[in-house]
Amino acid sequence: MEIFSWDFALEVLPALLRGAVVTFSATIGGFLASLAVGAILCGLYRSSSRPIALIGKSLIEILRSTPLLIQVYFLFFVLPEVGLVLQPVTTGIIALGLYHGAYVAEAYRAGFDSVPRGQWDAVESLRFSRYAALRYLILPQAIIPLIPALGNTFITMLKDTPILAAITVPEMMFEANDAGSQSFRYVEPITMAAIGYLIMSAVAAGFIHLLRNHLGRFR
């Protein structure tokens, strides 16, 4: 028997592509969730109230110091116990959003800190309101150094989605495993899935590079 059968590869391709669509959607969903979670955590962390800031800091620490897989299991097993029954893919998206939200919060913080003090002086001396200053002057600057960090988060998340297979989300690695266990041929599906992640993250990296060049044009 040949090691890599092209015929079999072709046979499992549709299932893998179906999985790739789930992988991609879960990544997009998780990414959007992490942007929101990151904003909330960053807001807590930067709060002028001490206890709230401490809560934010602890949440970030806990989310960052424990494995995604355990967090995924936690949501998968514990949410139904408190009466929240969700689709596995929804649970997965929430888990990705929480786990990576802690990293995004750090990125937001770094983005804010990258805006020089002098900009705030200028904003204050020109009598900008908080909102107008953030909206028109500070955020557009803070967002540029954010793009590589957020891009990284996106790619890391893409590569983390196979973890969701552990809670039966039918993403690419799940489909590959499934195909393998049915036919007892793992070589083709798993190799193709691995290459699939490589291609997807390469495409994402290229896209992020373009976006950065486009937004960073005034530098």
Next chain:
Amino acid sequence: MALIWQYRFDLLVGLWWTLKLSMMSASLALVLSMFFGIARYSRNPAIRISASVYIEFFRGTSALAQLFWLFYVLPYMGVDLTPTQCAVLGLGLCFGAYGAEVVRACIEAVPKGQLDAAAALNFSWFQTMRIVVLPEALIMMMPLFTNLLIELIKATSLVSLITIPDLTFQAKAVITKSYSSGSVLLTTLAIYLVISLITSTVMKRIETSLSRGRIAEGVK
């Protein structure tokens, strides 16, 4: 809590495996990252390019995909590794690539003036690396390696999916036996949290002792 106490040995076995695998794959990753990180600066283009290919390939694919590949696919090619070997090799290769990227970035961050100074003193490539570049780069690497080490410890949870009885695997086994998930998972989360905190504290200590005398204290 009684439940956790009842299954304490299962969890302790898991903890032991998690720590053991973390140590072994971190050692492999450290060697690989040093080797390939420095190889990126070799004057031989073949070495340079193969280092880049290694780094990009293993950073680009998913860690879990790599583990599965070693575990499921390699036997068909006539290479039969034990699950432990798969785990150490997979995590080591993956984090070696991330580490190599750290090494590369820190070498790059050494001011160019120091390279000029080394050239002016007629140092060889090895001397420049050993005497000038690496000591400087090493201090910059420490906090980044700490982060990577914690990422690696967290990533060891993936080996539970290739049948190794690590902490995550044992936690799931206990859930299956006891039909109770909340307290088991919370305990597991707490154990990982403690491991991470201890690791980062210890690494901070090492970091400060390495850079002692280099950061002027009390001087602005």
Next chain:
Amino acid sequence: MTEMITFENVCKSFGKTVILNDFNFRVMRGEKVAIIGPSGSGKSTLLRIIMALQDIDHGKVSIDGKPLWEVNHGRHLVKPTRRHLRDMRSLVGMVFQNFNLFPNLTALGNVAAAPRHVLGLSKKESEARAAALLAQVGLSEKLSNYPSTLSGGQQQRVAIARAMALEPKVMLFDEATSALDPELVGEVLGVMRDLASARDLTVLVVTHQMGVARAIADRVCFMEGGCVVEEGGPEALLSQPKNERTRAFLRAVHLA
């Protein structure tokens, strides 16, 4: 003539470092004052207090007769509301040593931003105002340039136009020409001098370049250790200082 800026017994320290020590200082409407002195003598802090970027520990600061910072007898700063600070800031414009232009906006955008978002003018009105101001500082050609594509002198002229866009009664220049290459100082100084020629505008310049003090000021104050040590007309003070510390400072500056 009325008093525009008044400092009464103002104290300010950062930790153990005393910046202003029982400081008294008055500037009349329309006066052009230069403040010179060694670094760390509290010159910049003085300007930042007037711009309401910095509070005080003790005393009282008024602008145009209205209290800005006031510490009552219980030694508590009467905490001004954000609203009050914004109102007071409408009297004052400030130009910074490092320009502090907004890198994400063009020259026109930088000058138009405050009229648009603070005064609430329409896009058209604010841009017309900005274009007129940029013409005044000689930058009609550079409206659509981003700051990173402008020279230091050009950036500082944009910053001056930006500060003028809110029509302040007081202009503060904090080492406005210090970060510039020597050959670029002239163009910025020219713009500052044009501004200073306006009768009603009160101008306060902090500088360590005596040429700037000479060109702009009709009164020069030498500050050291948180106090005004000596003041007088530019010629008198810069050429024949009476105080020994002023003489020592000027000698050191001329040597440099």
